[in-house]
Amino acid sequence: MDIFTTMQEERGRLSQSEIRIADIVLNDFEFAVNASIIELAGKADVSPPTVTRFCRRLGCESFSDFKVQLARTAYVGMRYLKPEPKSIAPADVAQDIITKAQNALFLLHRGLDVAAIERAANRLAGAEMIYAFGSGGNSSMIATELQNRLFRLGLRITASSDHSMQLMMAAAAKPTDVLIGSSFSGRNAELVRAFALAREAKVPTIALTQSESPVAHAAEITLPVDLPEGDNIYRPTSTRIAYLAVVDILASLVAYRIQPQATVTLRRIKQQLVTHRDGDDRQLLGD
Amino acid sequence: MDIFTTMQEERGRLSQSEIRIADIVLNDFEFAVNASIIELAGKADVSPPTVTRFCRRLGCESFSDFKVQLARTAYVGMRYLKPEPKSIAPADVAQDIITKAQNALFLLHRGLDVAAIERAANRLAGAEMIYAFGSGGNSSMIATELQNRLFRLGLRITASSDHSMQLMMAAAAKPTDVLIGSSFSGRNAELVRAFALAREAKVPTIALTQSESPVAHAAEITLPVDLPEGDNIYRPTSTRIAYLAVVDILASLVAYRIQPQATVTLRRIKQQLVTHRDGDDRQLLGD
DNA sequence: CCGCCATGATTTAAATTCTTTTCATAATTT
DNA sequence: AAATTATGAAAAGAATTTAAATCATGGCGG
Numbered sequence: 018m019d020i021f022t023t024m025q026e027e028r029g030r031l032s033q034s035e036i037r038i039a040d041i042v043l044n045d046f047e048f049a050v051n052a053s054i055i056e057l058a059g060k061a062d063v064s065p066p067t068v069t070r071f072c073r074r075l076g077c078e079s080f081s082d083f084k085v086q087l088a089r090t091a092y093v094g095m096r097y098l099k100p101e102p103k104s105i106a107p108a109d110v111a112q113d114i115i116t117k118a119q120n121a122l123f124l125l126h127r128g129l130d131v132a133a134i135e136r137a138a139n140r141l142a143g144a145e146m147i148y149a150f151g152s153g154g155n156s157s158m159i160a161t162e163l164q165n166r167l168f169r170l171g172l173r174i175t176a177s178s179d180h181s182m183q184l185m186m187a188a189a190a191k192p193t194d195v196l197i198g199s200s201f202s203g204r205n206a207e208l209v210r211a212f213a214l215a216r217e218a219k220v221p222t223i224a225l226t227q228s229e230s231p232v233a234h235a236a237e238i239t240l241p242v243d244l245p246e247g248d249n250i251y252r253p254t255s256t257r258i259a260y261l262a263v264v265d266i267l268a269s270l271v272a273y274r275i276q277p278q279a280t281v282t283l284r285r286i287k288q289q290l291v292t293h294r295d296g297d298d299r300q301l302l303g304d
Numbered sequence: 305m306d307i308f309t310t311m312q313e314e315r316g317r318l319s320q321s322e323i324r325i326a327d328i329v330l331n332d333f334e335f336a337v338n339a340s341i342i343e344l345a346g347k348a349d350v351s352p353p354t355v356t357r358f359c360r361r362l363g364c365e366s367f368s369d370f371k372v373q374l375a376r377t378a379y380v381g382m383r384y385l386k387p388e389p390k391s392i393a394p395a396d397v398a399q400d401i402i403t404k405a406q407n408a409l410f411l412l413h414r415g416l417d418v419a420a421i422e423r424a425a426n427r428l429a430g431a432e433m434i435y436a437f438g439s440g441g442n443s444s445m446i447a448t449e450l451q452n453r454l455f456r457l458g459l460r461i462t463a464s465s466d467h468s469m470q471l472m473m474a475a476a477a478k479p480t481d482v483l484i485g486s487s488f489s490g491r492n493a494e495l496v497r498a499f500a501l502a503r504e505a506k507v508p509t510i511a512l513t514q515s516e517s518p519v520a521h522a523a524e525i526t527l528p529v530d531l532p533e534g535d536n537i538y539r540p541t542s543t544r545i546a547y548l549a550v551v552d553i554l555a556s557l558v559a560y561r562i563q564p565q566a567t568v569t570l571r572r573i574k575q576q577l578v579t580h581r582d583g584d585d586r587q588l589l590g591d
Numbered sequence: 592c593c594g595c596c597a598t599g600a601t602t603t604a605a606a607t608t609c610t611t612t613t614c615a616t617a618a619t620t621t
Numbered sequence: 622a623a624a625t626t627a628t629g630a631a632a633a634g635a636a637t638t639t640a641a642a643t644c645a646t647g648g649c650g651g
Contacts, residue, residue, distance in 0.1 A: 032600060050372055054637065064602050069638065080637070081368065085337050088375035105560040107422040111553045115413045118549055119406050126402045135394040153591030154452040158445065165441040201591050254552040258545050262405055265541040266398045273392040304440030304488050319627060341610060351629045356611060367610065368636095 020086040022127065023075050034063040035071045042087070050088050054080045114254070121244055121255040122262060128243050134263070137197075137223045137238050138270035141167065144195035144221075147174040150183045150208060151199040159199040159225065159260050166268035170275055180207040187211040190220040197223040201256060203230020212236050225263055240267075307373040309414065310362050321350040322358045329374070337375050341367045401541070408531055408542040409549055415530050421550070424484075424510045424525050425557035428454065431482035431508075434461040437470045437495060438486040446486040446512065446547050453555035457562055467494040474498040477507040484510040488543060490517020499523050512550055527554075 024039050031039060038061045042049040049057060058065045072083035102113035141147060147167060151160035157178035164176035177183050183198075184207070190196055196215045198208045203226040212222045212235035224236030233239040242259050311326050318326060325348045329336040336344060345352045359370035389400035428434060434454060438447035444465035451463035464470050470485075471494070477483055483502045485495045490513040499509045499522035511523030520526040529546050 034601075050376075051369070053635085055635090065637070066603090066639085067601065070600090081371075082338070084368075084372060085375045088372045089337075105557075107418045107425070107553075107557055110556050110560070111413065111416055111418060111421070114549055114552050114556065115409050118545070118552075119409050122402050122406050122409075126398065129398055131394045131398060134398070138394070151591070156591045158448070158452075161445070205591050254548060258405070258548060261541060261545060261548075262401055265401050265405075266394075269397050269401065270392075270394055273397070304438070304443045304492050321628070340608085342608090352610070353612080353630090354628065357627090 019090040019127075020075065020077075020083070021090055027075060031071075031074070034061065034067050035074070037061045038063060038068060038071050046087055050084060117255040118258050121259045124244055125242060125259040125262060128241065129263075130239075130241055133238055133240055134266060135270065137240055138267055138274055140195050140221050140223065140238065141172070141197070141267070142271045142274035144193070145173065145191070146194040147172060148183075148186050148190060148194065148196045149174060149176040149198070150178075150186075150196065150211060151176075152178045152180060152205060152207070153201075155201050155257050155260075156199040156205070158257070159264060162261065162264050163197060163199075163268075166264060167271065170268070170272055172271070172275075183207065183211045184214065187214040187220070188218070190215055190218060192219040192221075195221045195223065197225070198232070198236070199225040199260065200230075200232045201226070201260070203227035203232045205232055208232055209235040225260060306377040307362065307364075307370070308377055314362060318358075318361070321348065321354050322361070324348040325350060325355060325358050333374055337371060404542040405545050408546045411531055412529060412546040412549060415528065416550075417526075417528055420525055420527055421553060422557065424527055425554055425561055427482050427508050427510065427525065428459070428484070428554070429558045429561035432460065432478070432480040433482075434459060435470075435473050435477060435481065435483045436461060436463040436485070437465075437473075437483065437498060438463075439465045439467060439492060439494070440488075442488050442544050442547070443486040443492070445544070446551060449548060449551050450484060450555075453551060454558065457555070457559050459558070459562075470494065470498045471501065474501040474507070475505070477502055477505060479506040479508075482508045482510065484512070485519070485523070486512040486547065487517075487519045488513070488547070490514035490519045492519055495519055496522040512547060 021043070024043065028036065028039055038057065041057065041061050048060075052060070054065045054068050058068045061068070069080055072080050075083065077083040077086055103109040147163075149160040149163040149167075151157045157176075160176040160178060164174050167174045175186075177186060187196060187210075196212065198205075198212065200208050209231050212224065212232070215222050216235075216237065221238070222236040223238045223240065224232050225240045225242060226232040226236075228239060228241035228243055233241065240263055242256070242263060244256055244259060308330070311330065315323065315326060325344070328344065328348050335347070339347070341352045341355050345355045348355070356367055359367050362370065364370040364373055390396040434450075436447040436450040436454075438444045444463075447463040447465060451461050454461045462473075464473060474483060474497075483499065485492075485499065487495050496518050499511065499519070502509050503522075503524065508525070509523040510525045510527065511519050512527045512529060513519040513523075515526060515528035515530055520528065527550055529543070529550060531543055531546060
């Protein structure tokens with residue numbers, strides 16, 4: 018686990034002085050990362066050994082180890098993210114977008130409910146038919162992506178971004194099928210209705226959405242993607258990258274479920290495709 | 305700039321001993337990040353002062369500063385990536401996918417041709433009509449995404465994943481239009497043909513693809529996305545995330561070109577949409 | 592309710608380890 | 622061969638850690 022999470026989790030169990038140290042580090046790690054143990058101790062009004070003990074308690078070998086851990090995580094993650102790039106110069110815009118995307122992935126990983134993903138993967142792997150729903154530019158892309166990834170594994174799946182179709186399909190689904198839906202906002206009322214219909218008919222339902230949202234409550238299994246609002250509002254792409262990563266994880270897990278020896282087999286198949294890349298097999302790889 | 309790039313750029317100007325140090329750091333920074341100056345010096349068969357001098361030459365204050373810089377960048381970036389996850393346990397698969405995605409973004413940023421992106425953005429901003437082409441699950445998604453992002457800015461754009469349509473559209477395009485195409489492999493022969501047709505008619509062409517590939521050579525402006533093969537073959541998603549980031553950068557730059565005061569305006573518009581999220585405006589945000 | 596003891600937190604001081612500077616020597620270039 | 626550069630040894634100087642001592646806090650018996 019990363020040092021920031023540890024620090025926040027342990028905070029309750031720390032002593033007065035240690036809490037002071039933790040707060041300084043959390044508030045200003047640009048300082049913390051560059052400071053010596055004496056400087057840090059001075060700023061926290063404690064003695065150097067207290068700082069060392071603090072580091073040990075957090076599972077680090079030593080103070081310098083702590084700094085390395087800190088620097089490692091600070092690259093992305095807790096970095097302060099401005100809502101807008103520094104300037105509209107191409108280099109700044111690029112940096113801004115890349116950093117935000119990396120950050121979204123970092124935060125996603127942090128809040129990932131691995132157990133839920135596993136349950137979802139098991140459901141998908143055993144489904145007779147899968148319905149993937151999502152609307153609006155973003156979620157419809159996720160639905161398409163699910164179809165794109167899962168049909169290759171030999172699963173039966175259809176994606177739809179059409180609300181009316183979604184409702185009809187949900188009504189037609191059977192308990193041996195699975196309905197999986199995506200909503201970035203978590204407030205897609207039609208998707209909620211489709212989930213409700215499906216659950217009445219005992220069809221397993223999976224939602225990719227914000228936790229504690231209407232869509233999340235409507236589904237049986239929720240795969241929560243909770244990113245700070247800033248990311249959502251001003252630039253949907255970094256959020257979408259997080260969703261894509263979830264789909265990727267899900268699809269990979271399903272692949273492993275379906276064919277236990279998939280690792281070797283898949284590699285051989287793909288190696289073949291690459292060798293013949295100039296031939297007609299190209300599409301299978303997916304350009 | 306990050307310390308790895310600096311190290312590679314400076315490599316030619318370094319002395320024998322310093323090159324040995326650099327190579328050890330580049331090959332095994334898990335070691336380098338945790339080692340003391342004495343350990344590192346020992347492994348490189350040099351004296352500690354040489355290591356200090358090496359760090360200074362790379363623009364660091366001191367050895368510890370060097371280690372911090374290193375840890376900062378090593379979180380993603382040069383990290384050694386196994387082609388397969390450690391195990392097929394959900395947590396390992398998730399970690400593997402997230403790390404690879406972050407890595408792809410890091411490498412993309414590294415190799416990004418900002419000037420080319422800027423030229424492309426200028427072309428797109430001034431186009432009377434834009435044709436976005438891409439085939440196969442991945443590139444067709446990129447084309448759709450381009451349409452999704454650019455139509456919101458008031459640009460006229462159509463996306464197509466149909467080879468025949470692409471050829472006809474390329475033939476019909478005018479010099480005031482722009483053709484933009486994506487190919488992950490860089491070997492999409494039909495796309496090359498479309499580019500050739502367009503260039504005959506003096507239509508500006510932009511390619512999102514591997515540099516030095518047939519598609520790259522066929523276009524006037526190439527936005528290179530060069531990721532190590534491993535990423536491409538076994539899991540297309542991390543590569544796609546890199547492509548999506550390029551689209552995002554491109555679209556943002558175009559937005560700034562079209563409306564200089566876009567920053568403030570866009571924010572206001574979106575704030576409005578968020579306030580009314582429960583109403584019917586939802587689709588505009590793109591769920 | 593008070594005071595003593597025990598526990599744990601914290602600091603001071605000492606020792607150790609690590610890093611850097613200085614200076615001398617070797618290698619290389621001009 | 623002289624000058625320049627690179628390197629290492631030794632020493633000086635920091636920084637870090639360990640160990641011992643002090644302080645505070647809370648519990649428990651009188």
